[in-house]
Amino acid sequence: MDRVRKTRNLQKALLLLLPIALLASSAVILNSLTAAALDENSRGWLTLALRIGLPWMFVLITAFLVHSRSRALQLAVISFDYFLMILLLSRVSLNAVINPSVCVIAASFAILVLRQGADNIATSFWSGHPHMSQLLQAVFGVLLPLAVFVALITVVRQIEAFVLLTFNDSLGRSLLSVIFSPIYLILQTLGFQSVITDIAMLRYQDDMLLNAFINSIILTNFLALPSILIARSFFSGRRLRLFLILLSMCVLLGGSIGPCISLSLVLIFIMLPGTYSMLMICSVLFFICSFYVDAPSLVDTQFLYSPDVNLQSTYILTRQSEIQFLLAMGIVLPFILASLTLFVKKERLMQLGQRRSINKRGISLKDSLSPDLTAIGLLRALGGLSNILKVEPHHRLLWVRVQDYDRVQHALLSAICSKKPHYNRQHTSFTLDLGELTESVLGRLMRLTGDNDAPPERLDSAEFQIHPMPHIKARQQGAF
Numbered sequence: 001m002d003r004v005r006k007t008r009n010l011q012k013a014l015l016l017l018l019p020i021a022l023l024a025s026s027a028v029i030l031n032s033l034t035a036a037a038l039d040e041n042s043r044g045w046l047t048l049a050l051r052i053g054l055p056w057m058f059v060l061i062t063a064f065l066v067h068s069r070s071r072a073l074q075l076a077v078i079s080f081d082y083f084l085m086i087l088l089l090s091r092v093s094l095n096a097v098i099n100p101s102v103c104v105i106a107a108s109f110a111i112l113v114l115r116q117g118a119d120n121i122a123t124s125f126w127s128g129h130p131h132m133s134q135l136l137q138a139v140f141g142v143l144l145p146l147a148v149f150v151a152l153i154t155v156v157r158q159i160e161a162f163v164l165l166t167f168n169d170s171l172g173r174s175l176l177s178v179i180f181s182p183i184y185l186i187l188q189t190l191g192f193q194s195v196i197t198d199i200a201m202l203r204y205q206d207d208m209l210l211n212a213f214i215n216s217i218i219l220t221n222f223l224a225l226p227s228i229l230i231a232r233s234f235f236s237g238r239r240l241r242l243f244l245i246l247l248s249m250c251v252l253l254g255g256s257i258g259p260c261i262s263l264s265l266v267l268i269f270i271m272l273p274g275t276y277s278m279l280m281i282c283s284v285l286f287f288i289c290s291f292y293v294d295a296p297s298l299v300d301t302q303f304l305y306s307p308d309v310n311l312q313s314t315y316i317l318t319r320q321s322e323i324q325f326l327l328a329m330g331i332v333l334p335f336i337l338a339s340l341t342l343f344v345k346k347e348r349l350m351q352l353g354q355r356r357s358i359n360k361r362g363i364s365l366k367d368s369l370s371p372d373l374t375a376i377g378l379l380r381a382l383g384g385l386s387n388i389l390k391v392e393p394h395h396r397l398l399w400v401r402v403q404d405y406d407r408v409q410h411a412l413l414s415a416i417c418s419k420k421p422h423y424n425r426q427h428t429s430f431t432l433d434l435g436e437l438t439e440s441v442l443g444r445l446m447r448l449t450g451d452n453d454a455p456p457e458r459l460d461s462a463e464f465q466i467h468p469m470p471h472i473k474a475r476q477q478g479a480f
Helices: 002-029 040-064 071-092 094-098 103-110 111-115 114-126 130-168 173-190 193-203 208-233 238-253 256-271 273-293 320-358 371-381 410-415 434-449 470-479
Strands: 388-394 398-400 422-424 428-431
Touching: 002 040, 002 238, 002 256, 040 071, 040 111, 040 256, 040 398, 071 111, 071 320, 094 173, 103 111, 103 130, 103 173, 111 130, 130 173, 130 193, 130 422, 173 193, 173 256, 173 273, 193 273, 193 410, 208 238, 208 256, 208 273, 238 256, 238 470, 256 273, 273 320, 320 388, 371 410, 371 434, 388 434, 398 434
Parallel strands: none
Antiparallel strands: 388 398, 398 428, 422 428
16 A cells, blocks of 8 residues: 555656646747747746746645645645745845745645644644634645745845855855855755856956856756766666656756756755755866866856856857866766765665664664673674684774674664674774673673683583483393
């Protein structure tokens, strides 16, 4: 049932890609070269309507993915929240209305208030007044998104103040300005990327730093984002693979469109936060690579997401060696980073799976174990007695040399030890801290492995009387 539910949820999540694909398609259809019959005024109003309406569609689809008893109330409150914040956003920054990602994020918080679980809680509290419970839900469904909207605008203003202050200092004129690349990614997710772009054009004194800043943004959005999504699809299951591939196609189609990239980043931040972190790391690495190879800018500064990137002004297809090196890094580096991260994550999930299997078997390692049980647990964690080569004391710790590293159960070993085990790759040995049980467990392991110089314990057999079995005794008497 869980697999069926996950499959249905991922199939429904594919609908979230529809507004992103429509945004990318509308930009191509409403281009001056494609729709030459439309005048500039009509094209501008139609573009504005689509860039406000399609994010609203994104929020409504998100609401449909969550169960709610009163679907009409849910959609009405979310729509009211969205357009109210569009009005407030126009008072804050008129240019940001064409990329209302902050309104999408804030309006989505109304879903938390209007979901089915919250409705049950409100109904049980106001059981005698069902209309009062719906009214309270609607009020909280408006107040929470407004609070989130104010908080996000405050964060944007603080980031803007930080950028203004640091660009006047030596930070903005040195390689330390690499921090502005991930800051730009955050602002682009909120739809306020023009804030840092305008400041960069006015305050950058070094063309190398300005070119590196621009190149890091272009490479992150055009190459790193689809590359990481495709790399993740190789390591994901069939249910998630289709979603990642379609999302990468949407990103490739709308990489030059500001609202399209912002909605994609919002979706990745919510559903794939690890991928969002990798994008920030890639933007830093691209800045450093572009700076050290002294690569020219891939696009003119005035065409950098204002709100879109003019593809006719880009220099991506040039044969210059520095730009070709950056393009190669933009494809290869995200694949390597995603592969390494997912491999480490897979190893971590394997250890967590071992710990779950340990807990299912009823072994409680949090309680204080006896020396005998601890020694048995260590033998099992270290791969058995045949895998232990030598056991020695080491500064109140236990030093164990193993034969095969792959036979060691690291999750069980970490659970037994009071501190994280230290592994020496050169000597294929572990240094273990067992606390007060170290000496007693050490003696037991040394006796088992034969490394103890003390003579073996002598067994007193005086209490045992050995007699032949009855049938053997009768046979012996018959023989005589």
